[in-house]
Amino acid sequence: MNLIIDIGNTCAKLVAFDGDTPVEELRIDPGEWHLLDSFCRKYAFTQGILSTVAILYDEARQAISQLPFPLLRLESGVTPVPVRNTYKTPHTLGSDRIAAVVGAHYLQPDRDVLVIDIGTCITYDMVTADGTYLGGNISLGPTMRLKALNAFTSKLPLVERKGETLDLGNSTETAIRSGVTMGIAYEIEGYIRHFAAKHPQLLVYLTGGVHMDLHFSEKIPIFANDFIVPLGLNRILAYNNEIL
16 A cells, blocks of 8 residues: 655645555645544555655654655655656656656556646646656646735735636626636636647646636547546656666
């Protein structure tokens, strides 16, 4: 059994893998790292892998250090991965982003794949059918956009992401929420159409903590998969075992 620890900007995700199959997922918020011990007591983990895009504070660091099995820490540009990375600054590449394309390539090894991860940030990352990571882009996530509208204006309120969304807002609240939500949808649709024109066999994976309702007249295969990053991390762990 493998333990996957994926720490994002908002929360951490623990995933138990039996071989290549995810068995259980547990999301934990800051201050809940005591749950790691109880999660590990449920499974006979023999190894694990850690990916983090956030600073590890004392509680998390202590809980992770007490794990009774070896834990590989994914370090971009250092840890071997089963794709060719053409990023010019590989050491600055988010470990979740490289894990996402590894997971996508593992699931679709003969297709060009665009992975769109919608969370605190929105990331767009491209891996080709021959396993070459071409790079990607980073954009603001929905909560960040809502906070920015409030922080950088004098009178616009801070609006919750969930709520009524209209084609045309009929109040300041719905105008902000609709503008942010529809803006993200059009952004994502634009990216997909752009890369589909360049890669006729393009396949798209949507992942992350925010789900979007997208509409296309074109026949572009788009799949939602919340386990793309954990699958990639599990594959990187297996790959490092293989080369050792």
